[in-house]
Amino acid sequence: MGCGKLPQAAVNFPAPAASFTMEVDDLALVEKARAGDAEAFRALVVRYQRKVFAVALGIVKDPDLAWDVAQDSFVRAHQHLSGFKGESAFSTWLFRIATHIAIDAVRRERASKKDDLEDVDEAALEEGADGILATSLGSNPQQTVLRKELQEKMTEALAELPPAHRTILVLREVEGLSYEELSEQLGIPKGTVMSRLFHARKKMQARLRAYAGLVPRPGRSTGEEGAGS
């Protein structure tokens, strides 16, 4: 069962880099907006509207609801501009607001059920298809046709996941939150963050494999619809 050790760089994903110039500009706009400059606030809205919408869409999955969530996020951000201390990037602060509103929207949409998806048991590890995606996507994933096809199916696959899994995937892979930030924002321990992420990715990959025709399509999950926390 022995195999070569993977390069360390492959183990760790790089965290998304922030644009220093953009952040400085954001702070200037925030200051102007605080002083009552509507155009400055509008500029912030236009700058981040698509990304906030993308985050909301990932969590609530319905485009119209995501639109409302995104607009609510900016309105709420304006209401609390005076509370923004600049300790984090404005975008991070804004996405955090959007995430909270999106999670609330999901909670309102669905009756809350206990999230019992965290334990990593052996059954979850026995699908035996690990590595198929990597093999099919090849060594140059940016250029494969399959990757482009799968990307088109990605939002569909995401929408099939339970809200808690959608939420953590979006926070991690779109917003780039760390384990610690996820733990704080979702109110769960780091270990739960890791296991929830594992399950979320596992389900997402299973659906992608099915879309790619690599394995039979998984049945719709039952009893796994828990509200994001």
Add this chain to the structure above:
Amino acid sequence: MKECALYAPMLGAHPGELSTDEEARLNAHLAFCDACQGRLADLSATEGMLAEALSRAAARRDFTDFADGVMARIPASAWRTGAPEKAGGLRSLKAFLGRHKVLAVVSAVAPALAAAALFLFVERSGGPEPASPGVEVTSETLSPVVLDTSDGPVILMSDSEGT
């Protein structure tokens, strides 16, 4: 397999998110576990795809009136008085026309079409009738005199009783 249940969730950690000890144990596990190597390879192969997919979904959406919708929900008292309201009104019009492109085009073209139609109507009907050289103008007290000039007939009114 029991070890996988412990280490698989650690796959995909960012630098510094695992303790030194966790990282060492994970790497030791990876060195002999084909399944976890496959999981890691899948993670790497699909890295960034979700963000790209959502970004594309957002890019397909028309955001023309998004900012206006946000600004409309913020009380006017939040802004300094003056320009924003006016600018907002102009933007609202632009946004409206952006959303209703057919209406905008029709509005722009309609005056020109109306002018062209009027021109054609006047052309076909021959325009106002010129005064006929044979016109007769009578009056109890005035005696008209019609002169033919190079510019057409000219009617001169003169008081016959006064002459």
